[in-house]
Amino acid sequence: MKWKEQMLHLRAYQPGKSIEDVKKLYGLKEIIKLASNENSYGYSPYVDDALNNLDVSYTIYPDGNASTLRTATASLLHLDEKQLIFSNGTDELVQIISRAMLEPGRNTVMASPTFPQYKHAAIMEGAETREVALTNGFHDLDNMLKAMDVNTAIVWICNPNNPTGCYIPEMEIRHFLERVPSDVLVVLDEAYFDYVTQSYDSLSFIQEFPNLIIMRTFSKIYGLASFRVGYGISSPAIIQTLEPIRLPFNTNVLGQIAATAALSDQEFVARCRVRNTVELEKYYAFCDENNLSYFPSQGNFILINFGRDADEVAEWLLAKGLIVRSGKSLGFPTSVRITIGREDQNEQVRSALKELMTEEIAK
Template sequence: MKWKSQIQNLKAYQPGKTMDDVKELFNLERVVKLASNENPFGCSKNVETFLKTNVLSHAIYPDGYAKELRLKVAGHLSVEPGQLLFGNGSDEVIEIISRALLGVGKSTVMATPTFPQYKHNAIVEGAEIREVPLDPLGRHQLGKMLEAIDDSTAVVWLCSPNNPTGEYIRNGELISFLDAVPPHVLVVLDEAYYEYVVADDYYDSLELLKSYPQLLITRTFSKAYGIAGFRVGFGIGSEEVIGKLEPIREPFNNNTLAQGAASAAIEDQAFIEECRIHNRKGLEQYYRFCEEEGLHYVPSQANFVLIDFGVSGDEVFQYLMSKGYIVRSGEALGFPHSVRVTVGSHEQNEEVIDKMKEFLTLQKRV
């Protein structure tokens, strides 16, 4: 078979062990997953009510235009319905963008480390990948990213807050960057963790969209909205940009249950605000722990924190997993001495912090 040369050594996404896997492996009755930045408080009761009270015909295709969801999201964001592109998670939106704009002879610019699907999709499309390392504080080096752009560049990816650091791009920095980006380049601003941001100097991307038509924003229902299992993400852009991307979208990519769940979720902004408050308090728990133990961490605007333990992240990961707490090793994220920990409930945070202290005590004895 004549496979694309660029996919010969491409690895499939490797999901972590499930909670059931860990229970069986270590003979545990209870496991807490703090690895995938899911919402520890679940989802809005609106979603639960929708699922209990709506009888859906499973033999009928879903609404290919996602009209109800489209209108609700457009109303919530004060944008036109035609400015929205829905995906099976924001992963699919990234895939659609890549398929539309990237290919042999094209280049794309991104930070490193960052969300790996930008690079993954660029490889599949055969584009040249230009990666610009984060600065020592974990921030995008926008000046160097500008220097990496040339006539072949089709897409620049900005993840803010960035995964896996939790750092974000400041308002003034972003405006200066957008002013300097050539008009032929699409700037994708990935805001998967937008709902958790509290920084005063965070930009208003929807307002910027009015002045920069080459900007496209991606968001998701998988994080703060707590419906990752339904896979709903979306892009927000000018009607012209969305109009070019829409034909590439699969006809029925968001199933009926997913559309209904997301429609119910977006109506409960009080739940989102409550999650934001709890998340800030949870981050403070980890900050206090790091400061007490002299560990470096990256202040986060997301619902996770990256902590440097000074030893292999795999070692920390394995120890915590053996105690029933699944986190994400930094070995696979570009930070080999760190782990990324999703902020859980107050109790979950205290529990995993206690296990981290146990690990540090054992390290001191070695």
């Protein structure tokens, strides 16, 4: 078989154990899943209203242009509809961008650790990946610039960064954009943008920097992860160039309807943001009280360093029905990433962690 050589060294994405798997494995009835940065508050009731009153035919292909969702998104963000591209989650958009620009002989620059699909997609296209280590959880923008050369096609900025949650402020992003060569595409991944409490209008950069595309998603604060809808925002010229690579019917009819309904309930989004901030502060206090280091986060998760094997911590919590993400696969072998859940869920996690640390002290 004539496989691409680079494909033979890739691993398929490994999702964590499902709720049903954990129930069976440990004989548990109740499970709290805080491993994938989903919205523990669910989604807007407007979504159920829309899905319960459908007037569609499932035998007909969905609107390949996502017209209703496109109009709603453009209206909310005050954009031209031609500035938007919709995708099957932002994972697909990462693939679309990489397929459009990367090939053998070209390279792409990214932070390390960051969202792993940037590197995965680049390897699929046979491009060189240049990873620049984070500095205290933040992108090292100066060294990322130094890593670029005439063969650099894309630079990826995850803001807030996953898995650290650190957020680059406006002036630093602007100064970076001003120095990036005009033929290098800057991808600003804002999957967690709606959780940010110190945000700025990054969309204003689109007019100023024609080599910029911003990615956002309905999987996080909108609570629609299973519908798989993401989108990109850029100049009409960049969007028009990317469109032929997008599969014709990549967002399904239910996803388009759910996302459109979710957009219309910005009060729900605001409530989730406030609750997330309140619960994050409780984790900060817990860490400070127990001398645990962590990165202050502007996402709906926190990365906590326990100073011991992350898999062991995650497995210990798993046995108690608490699914979190080991940092070992994320580049932080002694840390655990915990999605910020509801108040009662977070209290259970902290109680379990306190028990774990008490046992360690006893030893």
